[in-house]
Amino acid sequence: MTQTQAAAGRRGSTTADHRPNRVTLIGIGALLVVLTNAVIFILPPLLPVIQAQYGLATVAETTWLYTVLTLGGGAGFILLPRLADLYGDRNANVAAAAFLTVGALVPAVGDSYPTLLVGCSLMGFGGAAQVLPLGFLRRGLGEGGIAVAVGVLVIGTGVGIVAGMIGGGLIVQSLSLQSFFVVLTAVSAVATLASYVLIPHLPPAERSGRIGALGTVWMIAWVAAILLTLTQGLVWGNAALIPLVLGVVGGVAWFRVERRSTTAVFDVALMKAPLVTASCICIALFAAVNSAFLLLVSTYAQIIPEALRPGDAYGLGLTALETGWLMLPFAVTFVIGGAIVDRPVNNGRVVPVFVIGALITAAGLAWLALAHDRQWHYLVGAAVIGLGCSIGYAAGFTLVQLAVREEKAGMATGAAGTCLAVGFAFGTALVSADLSASLVPVPGTTLEVAAESLYGVGYCVAGGLALAIVLTVLISTARTRRRTGRVAA
Structure with a gap:
C-alpha cells in the first residue's frame, strides 16, 4: 500500500x-x-x-x-x-x-x-x-x-x-x-x-499523549533566540551573534535529546518519513522568498523619486493603498496554484511539484531583477511569484500531513508552521541587510533610503533561495534512494 x-x-x-x-x-x-x-x-x-x-x-x-x-x-x-x-x-x-x-x-x-x-x-x-x-x-x-x-x-x-x-x-x-x-x-x-x-x-484526537514541558519550553527558547537574531541582527551588530550561537547550540542539543525522549515535541518518526524534513525546509525557503519579495516591493513602490537627488532618483511614488492593489495578482494566482497541485502530490509526484513551483518562483524573481521600475513590471512579477509560492506551500503542507495519522495532525502542523515562521523571519532579515548595504540621503530630511541597485541584488538573492528548494528536494530524493537501496540489499 x-x-x-x-x-x-x-x-x-x-x-x-x-x-x-x-x-x-x-x-x-x-x-x-x-x-x-x-x-x-x-x-x-x-x-x-x-x-x-x-x-x-x-x-x-x-x-x-x-x-x-x-x-x-x-x-x-x-x-x-x-x-x-x-x-x-x-x-x-x-x-x-x-x-x-x-x-x-x-x-x-x-x-x-x-x-x-x-x-x-x-x-x-x-x-x-x-x-x-x-x-x-x-x-x-x-x-x-x-x-x-x-x-x-x-x-x-x-x-x-x-x-x-x-x-x-x-x-x-x-x-x-x-x-x-x-x-x-x-x-x-x-x-x-x-x-x-x-x-x-x-474528544481529543490523541487521548493518551501529553506535552513534554521541558522539550517544548526548550524548543521555544532556541527558536526564539534565532528569530531574535534574524529580526534585530542589523540593529545589534556583532552582539546579535550571542543569541544566534545560543540558538544554534541549543537547537542541536535539543535535537539530540528529543531523539531519545518518550514525550518528544515532534515525533522522530515523522521527521524520518520520506521527504518530510525536505518539505519543512522547502516551506521555510518559500516563506523566505515570500517575505523577501513583499519587502522589496513595498519599499521600492512607496519611494517618491522627486524627493531624491536626480542621480539617485528611483521609485514609483505610490501610496500604501496603491501598493496593496499592486499585489492583487499575487492573491489571484495564489488561489490557482493551491488548487492544481492536490492530485499530483497525492499521486506521489511531490518532487516534480516542488521543482516546478521553485522554478516558476525563480522566473518571477529573475524578471523583477531585470525590470522593476514600472507598475506593470510588478503586476507580472507578482502573478508569477504568487503562482510558484502557492504551489510550493500546498505541496509542503500536504506531504507533511500525509505522513501522520489524523490524531497527530496538530503535531505535523506545528513542525511545518515553525519552519514557516523561521523562514519568513530569515527572508525579511536577508533583504533588510541587502537594503542597508548602501544608503542615499533624502534631501531636506535626516532620512536615508537604499541605493537603487540593491533591489536587483535583492531579487537575485531571493531567486537563489528559490533555486535552493530544487537542490533540497534533489538531495533528499538521492538520499532516500540510497537508503532504500541499502535496505533492499
Missing part, C-alpha cells in the same frame, strides 16, 4: 456520526486564515503612522513590533497545534482567537508604544490560528480533508496578504491608529465566538 493510500485509509477512520457541517467548517477555517495573515501584513503600511504618533526616534524602534510579533508567533506555532491534538480543536482555536482579541484590545485601550509591543506579542502567539484549520478540517471532513485544509490555508493566505496590505492603506487614509485596533478587537472577538460556536467539541 502506498503512503498516500494508507493515509487515506486512516482519514476514513473518523466516524461519520460526528461530521460537522462542511461549509460551516470551511468557512470558519477560511476566516481564521485570512484574519491572521491580514493582521501580519497590515502592519507595514502603518509603520510611518506608528513612528509619528508615538514619537519614535529611530526606525530601529519600530522593528521591535516585528520582533515581538515573530517571537510570539514562534511560540504559538510550536504550542497551539499540539494543544489541538491533546485538548481538542475547538479549545485550541478559541484560545488562539482570544489571544488575537486581547492582543488588539491592549493597544486599543492603552494607545501607547509599550502597550502596542505587548499587544503585538499576544497577537503573534494567536497568529498560529492560521495553521490550526489544517487539523480541524482534516479531522472534521474525513476523506479529502487534507486537500481541502491545504487549499483553505494556501488560498486564505494569499487573500489575507493582499487584504492586509490594502486594509493598511485604507486605515492610513481614513482611520486613526486607535480606531484601527478597536475595529480589529471587534473582528477578532467575532472570530473567537465563531470558533466556539462552529467548531465541534469532539
Whole structure:
C-alpha cells in the first residue's frame, strides 16, 4: 500500500456520526486564515503612522513590533497545534482567537508604544490560528480533508496578504491608529465566538499523549533566540551573534535529546518519513522568498523619486493603498496554484511539484531583477511569484500531513508552521541587510533610503533561495534512494 493510500485509509477512520457541517467548517477555517495573515501584513503600511504618533526616534524602534510579533508567533506555532491534538480543536482555536482579541484590545485601550509591543506579542502567539484549520478540517471532513485544509490555508493566505496590505492603506487614509485596533478587537472577538460556536467539541484526537514541558519550553527558547537574531541582527551588530550561537547550540542539543525522549515535541518518526524534513525546509525557503519579495516591493513602490537627488532618483511614488492593489495578482494566482497541485502530490509526484513551483518562483524573481521600475513590471512579477509560492506551500503542507495519522495532525502542523515562521523571519532579515548595504540621503530630511541597485541584488538573492528548494528536494530524493537501496540489499 502506498503512503498516500494508507493515509487515506486512516482519514476514513473518523466516524461519520460526528461530521460537522462542511461549509460551516470551511468557512470558519477560511476566516481564521485570512484574519491572521491580514493582521501580519497590515502592519507595514502603518509603520510611518506608528513612528509619528508615538514619537519614535529611530526606525530601529519600530522593528521591535516585528520582533515581538515573530517571537510570539514562534511560540504559538510550536504550542497551539499540539494543544489541538491533546485538548481538542475547538479549545485550541478559541484560545488562539482570544489571544488575537486581547492582543488588539491592549493597544486599543492603552494607545501607547509599550502597550502596542505587548499587544503585538499576544497577537503573534494567536497568529498560529492560521495553521490550526489544517487539523480541524482534516479531522472534521474525513476523506479529502487534507486537500481541502491545504487549499483553505494556501488560498486564505494569499487573500489575507493582499487584504492586509490594502486594509493598511485604507486605515492610513481614513482611520486613526486607535480606531484601527478597536475595529480589529471587534473582528477578532467575532472570530473567537465563531470558533466556539462552529467548531465541534469532539474528544481529543490523541487521548493518551501529553506535552513534554521541558522539550517544548526548550524548543521555544532556541527558536526564539534565532528569530531574535534574524529580526534585530542589523540593529545589534556583532552582539546579535550571542543569541544566534545560543540558538544554534541549543537547537542541536535539543535535537539530540528529543531523539531519545518518550514525550518528544515532534515525533522522530515523522521527521524520518520520506521527504518530510525536505518539505519543512522547502516551506521555510518559500516563506523566505515570500517575505523577501513583499519587502522589496513595498519599499521600492512607496519611494517618491522627486524627493531624491536626480542621480539617485528611483521609485514609483505610490501610496500604501496603491501598493496593496499592486499585489492583487499575487492573491489571484495564489488561489490557482493551491488548487492544481492536490492530485499530483497525492499521486506521489511531490518532487516534480516542488521543482516546478521553485522554478516558476525563480522566473518571477529573475524578471523583477531585470525590470522593476514600472507598475506593470510588478503586476507580472507578482502573478508569477504568487503562482510558484502557492504551489510550493500546498505541496509542503500536504506531504507533511500525509505522513501522520489524523490524531497527530496538530503535531505535523506545528513542525511545518515553525519552519514557516523561521523562514519568513530569515527572508525579511536577508533583504533588510541587502537594503542597508548602501544608503542615499533624502534631501531636506535626516532620512536615508537604499541605493537603487540593491533591489536587483535583492531579487537575485531571493531567486537563489528559490533555486535552493530544487537542490533540497534533489538531495533528499538521492538520499532516500540510497537508503532504500541499502535496505533492499
